[in-house]
Amino acid sequence: MEEACPICSRSFPVKFLERHVNSCLDTLEVDTSEQEIQPSSPTATQNGEQKSQDVFAALGLKADSRRPAADKAKKGSATLTSILLAEKRLKRRQEDLEERVRKRHAAQTGPETGGGLHNGQKSTVTEIPATPASPHARDLDPGTKPEQRWKHEFMRLKREADLPLAQRLRPKSLGDFYGxxxxxxxxxxxxxxxxxxxxxxxxxxxxxxxxxxxxxxxxxxxxxxxxxxxxxxxxxxxxxxxxxxxxxxxxxxxxxxxxxxxxxxxxxxxxxxxxxxxxxxxxxxxxxxxxxxxxxxxxxxxxxxxxxxxxxxxLPHEALVKILNKGLLLLNRTRKIVHGLHLIAMNKDSVDYIASLSSGDSRVALNILESVNAYLSGLQFKAFPEKDPEREKFDLLPQIGVVQVTLDKLKPLLSTRNFHQMYDKTGDNHYDTISAFHKSVRGSNADAAVFYLVKMLRGGEDPLFIARRMIVIASEDVGLRDSSCLPFAIATMEAIQFVGMPEGEIILAHCAVKLARAPKSTKSYRALRKAQGLLSDDPEICKLPIPIHLRNAPTKLMKDLGYGDTYKYNPNFKHGMVKQEYFPPEIRDACFVDDTHLGTAMDEEVRPEEYAGADEEANDYQRFKDTRRQELARKLVGRKELAKLQKVSDRLGLLSSPVERLASYDENLSKEVQPEYFDGTDHVSEADEADYDIADCTYDEFMKGI
The missing domain is CATH 3.40.50.300 (P-loop containing nucleotide triphosphate hydrolases)
Structure with missing residues (x-):
């Protein structure tokens, strides 16, 4: 849509109309000022005043009244307006002079050639064509001269040069928004x-x-x-x-x-x-x-x-590459137009390398690009290697070349900098990474456990925090299948306190691999959660009275009231077996401890052959343990000793096999299978003197000999 100018009656687009009106007013002020300074006839003066009044009337404004006496008094004296207009004319003459010098220089030098770098620094500099007009320059009046377009672009880039590149590239519409x-x-x-x-x-x-x-x-x-x-x-x-x-x-x-x-x-x-x-x-x-x-x-x-x-x-890798290319274009325009520097050219590998270092953060990517630009902005990278203000003033189109930045040159600049550490010791990464570590150990994946352990340590995580979590893992996930893991994890924490870092990393890795490779059992953990769930679902259960025979009776009054009166003390009975209720009658059938160490659900993604192989492996391992135990016992104890041990076992009412008697109580098996608990402190007094006198040692000492 076009509108007519109220001064010159020419038609212009609406977005250019205001700028054109201002230009016409400036031209009119110049003409009017020249008429005031130079002698003129009264008729000309009247015509000028009439034209000025017509202009203000066309704009809907009222022209200022001017007294003839005041005009005569000021005639011939220099006013502020005349001084400013004179300076404007001098500025225009200077621009015309610079334009003629530029054209003469372009005619003498001919086409541009590649400029080399000084100070002996090697760099690849090639010839490039002239820079096309920017989108901002296209918004100018179509009648604007190329020199004015260039000047407008120069001033805009100079104003923006001090801003961070991320701020300069901030998108203005959804079409420019990447990712x-x-x-x-x-x-x-x-x-x-x-x-x-x-x-x-x-x-x-x-x-x-x-x-x-x-x-x-x-x-x-x-x-x-x-x-x-x-x-x-x-x-x-x-x-x-x-x-x-x-x-x-x-x-x-x-x-x-x-x-x-x-x-x-x-x-x-x-x-x-x-x-x-x-x-x-x-x-x-x-x-x-x-x-x-x-x-x-x-x-x-x-x-x-x-x-x-x-x-x-x-941000994905593709979006970061687009942002980097856009930022590189803007930096090159600023280098050429504002600073007179050689341009930067990056191949695809260099851009991909910067994008990979950014870890999805566009601000980090642009900061890296700005660092590379700053490194390549020294005096040796200028089109005017030697400081020559006069030449820089008139040579508007210097010999601009291209500095090739390859991946081999880029890596040494960024090798010692950690631009983005994707770990927050107090945020989500803190909890997400320790959760991944815990679940990797639970899943018996030692490789993943070590990976997340190193990630936490590189992020500055407290090693004692990791050690405390491994103590929990030893009881929650390994549990009854290998009770030695709990004191091992506690020893790990104490060792870290004694040794400190970085040697403590070795101890943490040792414990993490042991926990990941250990057999798993959640029997006690599931029992705890089941009991908690029962009390949480029905809080009234907490109000159930304790059975009277289980109550404490430290005083005579309590005993008279029947507290603990019918309680059967298990150690007084054979094998400690009695018939006695331990639950309140209302929850007599409650059961929290399962018979299996792990669950029975089957993952659909696991093939039945894999489950069958795991079962066979567990059975083979159990048979191996039984056979190995028997072999070690026979190797140490001869037939004579076995007969003596058999005799002692028969008198004490223990298991029939003396080889089985060498095994301590297994907390993973039911009490029916092993009715007697042998803690290794009882001496066998019935044994006779022999080559190996078992009466002089405890069971633990005997097993150490094996």
Whole structure:
């Protein structure tokens, strides 16, 4: 759509009309000033005044009244306006002179050639064509000269040169937003909400550098809402209330809605978070929160129930490559136009390497690119290696070359820098990694257990925290199948306290592999949870009275009341076997301890052959233990000793086989299979003198000899 200029009556597009009117006014002021300075006839003066009045009338303005006496008094004296106009004419003459010098220099030098680097530094510099006009330059008036376009581009890039590259590349629309296809891609939920201009209050949860702030600003611009931004790191309840009042005033005055973006919303305490509840409910503002921490841990439940939560994943590799290429283009334009530096060219391997170092964080990727740009911005990389202000002033098109940055040159620059450590000792990574470590040990995957152990240690995790978790694993997951793991884990923690780090890593790895390779049993753990579940489901069970024969009776009164009167003391009975109730009568049939060490469910993804092989392996191992135990016993004790041991066993009523008698009580077997518990402290007094006198040692000492 075009409109006519009220001064020169020429038609221009609406977006260029204001700029053109200002240009016409400047031209008119120059002409009027020249008429005032130079002698002119009264008729010309009247015509100029009439033309000026017509211009102001066309613009809907009223021209200032001018007294003839005052004009005569000022005629011939230098005014501020005339001085400024004179300076403008001198500036234009200077620009014309520079243009002629530039054209003369271009005609003499001919086509550009590649420029080499100084100070003996080797670099690949090749010839490049002229830089095309930028999108910002295309927005200028179509009638603008190329020199003015170049100057406009130069001034814009010079203003932006001091800003961080991540800020300069912040997207302005959903079309420029890379990544997060589930949210803003085709048929993404946020894209559809923006298209419908129905923006609810929601929370963006994701790691740094995935575009949370940029997405909130894009939503505000697209929906034509007023945008207000506060940060949880430097805001308080007072600032929030001021923002609420401003949003309410804006809504009543213009009807425009307000989006309040709260960066680092998890930094607000619980009391300040409660201030958001009423304004979200009555629609005063639309709150968009951004957080890097788990909202379920850091935000009130009442606030979470009023706001949606969208998870923003780390940026994929393809999105990071696009962002890096876009950033490299902008840096090269600044290097050429503003600083007169050779351009930077990166091959695909170099860009992929930077993207892989970033771990899904676009800000880290752009910071790395800025570091490379700073390293390649020394004097030896300038198109004017020697400082020559006069030449730099008039030579607007220097000989610009290209510095090739390959992967071999890039790796030494970034090898000693850890740009992104994906481990937070107090956040989700802290709990997620220790959870993965625990589950890897539980699944008997020693390789994965060592991997997560090293990841925690590289992230600066407290080694005692890991040791404490392994003590829990020794009892919860290994349990009764290998009770030696519990004291082993405790010894690991004590050893770390004695030795310290980094040697303590070896001890942690030792314990982690032992726990992962140990047989597993959750019998005691499941019994604990079953009992807890019973009492949690029916709290009335806790009120059941203790059976009277099980009660403590330390005083005579209690004994007279019958406390513990009918209790049967097990050690007084043969094999300790008695018939006695231990549960309250209401839960007499309760059972918490299962017969099996592990569950009986079968995974559909595991083939039946694998389960059959595991069963056969367990049976073979059990047979091996029995055979090995018998062989060791026969090797140490001859037939004569076996006969004596058999005689002693018969008198004591023990097991019939003297070889079986050499085995201690196994807590994994039922008491029916092993009715007598032999703790290794009883001496066998009935044994006769022999080559190996078992009467002079305990059972533990005897087994040590094996």
């Amino acid at each position: 997060q296809e589930k949210l803003v891609g085709e048929n993404g939920i946020l894209r559809n909400l923006v298209a419908a201009s129905q923006i609810p209050s929601f929370i963006l949860w994701g790691v740094p550098g995935v575009g949370k702030t940029s997405l909130a600003r894009i939503i505000s611009l697209t929906c034509n809402h007023k945008f207000m931004e506060l940060s949880g790191s430097d805001s308080n309840a007072k600032k929030l209330k001021e923002a609420f009042a401003a949003a309410q005033h804006e809504k009543l005055l213009t009807g425009q809605k307000t989006i309040l973006f709260l960066d680092e919303i998890h930094r607000f305490n619980k009391a300040v978070q409660d201030l958001l509840l009423p304004v979200i409910e009555n629609g005063t503002v639309t709150v968009i929160g951004a957080t890097t921490e788990n909202p379920s841990f850091s935000l009130n439940n009442a606030l979470l129930s009023r706001m949606h939560t969208f998870v923003m994943e780390p």
